[in-house]
């Protein structure tokens with residue numbers, strides 16, 4: 001994992017961003033401020049504060065407080081953006097910018113590999129509000145995307161890699177086509193948190209499920225939407241504030257606490273994830289490992305070009321002779337890996353996914369059943385021993 005050399009190193013920035021400054025009696029951390037009502041000393045103050053809407057000023061609890069802004073500033077710093085809006089979940093971080101940047105009559109393009117609830121939101125609520133979405137093969141290039149753009153396409157949504165099937169997208173190429181057309185590029189950058197710098201690669205709006213590695217301890221739900229442009233910030237802020245989006249200050253505070261150790265966790269989990277992925281790739285039961293940081297894996301060249309590191313979420317494709325139910329038996333037999341839908345915490349997880357994934361754009365058809373693996377902070381040798389006994393259950397499964 002390499003730092004971005006134009007600034008302090010990543011660990012230094014995680015230690016020093018989003019601090020309380022001199023405001024709270026010398027404590028290092030920002031205070032946990034809870035509250036709805038904010039009292040104005042005079043009506044003149046009320047008018048002056050209201051005029052600064054969107055800036056970091058306290059007017060009413062819904063606009064956030066120092067606890068929210070410290071986190072927002074830190075996320076903007078980590079992603080290389082200028083402003084972040086903190087929302088109550090990663091899913092809200094997906095839906096809020098879609099609502100903010102689309103209007104009735106618009107067309108939106110989404111990769112077929114998109115996070116399932118984002119797909120459901122597009123085909124459900126966005127459709128009801130008069131926005132049409134079409135799904136594209138995630139691995140297409142500039143010319144093919146250009147051919148899919150319609151006069152009314154205003155948003156090109158991206159997610160790279162896809163969080164279940166790990167297709168890498170050529171974001172700079174897609175952004176060139178989208179921008180030439182006047183469309184905005186939205187990206188779910190949860191997998192690439194910090195190791196992919198969205199705004200340096202043409203993204204306009206970056207989405208984070210901070211629930212994952214940023215929080216890091218599987219004890220909160222929170223999300224962020226980050227932009228790097230003043231006009232985009234006005235639009236995002238108006239949309240998010242208008243929708244009444246708000247995150248609990250307790251969760252913001254906890255997330256800030258998690259972020260202080262993000263670099264060391266991410267580094268350790270990246271290494272452990274690659275070690276476990278390499279071990280799995282050498283196993284006879286495994287047809288393919290979907291981990292873009294592995295040389296030879298699909299998408300590796302794009303990863304090498306655009307990313308400075310990896311997280312510890314990847315996929316395993318088992319040999320076609322194994323039934324999906326055999327992977328369920330394996331998952332249930334594992335002692336250190338839980339069966340869980342989330343990722344980014346300190347604990348290892350698996351999730352068999354065959355039968356749970358929707359594809360409509362003729363995407364990859366994998367030869368055998370799929371399992372998603374998240375590697376936590378346990379010892380790699382223990383995780384591998386657990387997988388070894390799990391694979392024995394897989395091999396022995398007889399329906």
Ligand SMILES: Cc1ncc(COP(=O)(O)O)c(C=O)c1O
Nearest residue numbers: 089090091115163190209211222
């Ligand atoms: C890629 C991706 N984006 C967004 C989300 C939504 O995050 P949350 O669970 O905080 O709503 C998830 C959750 O699994 C995810 O995997």
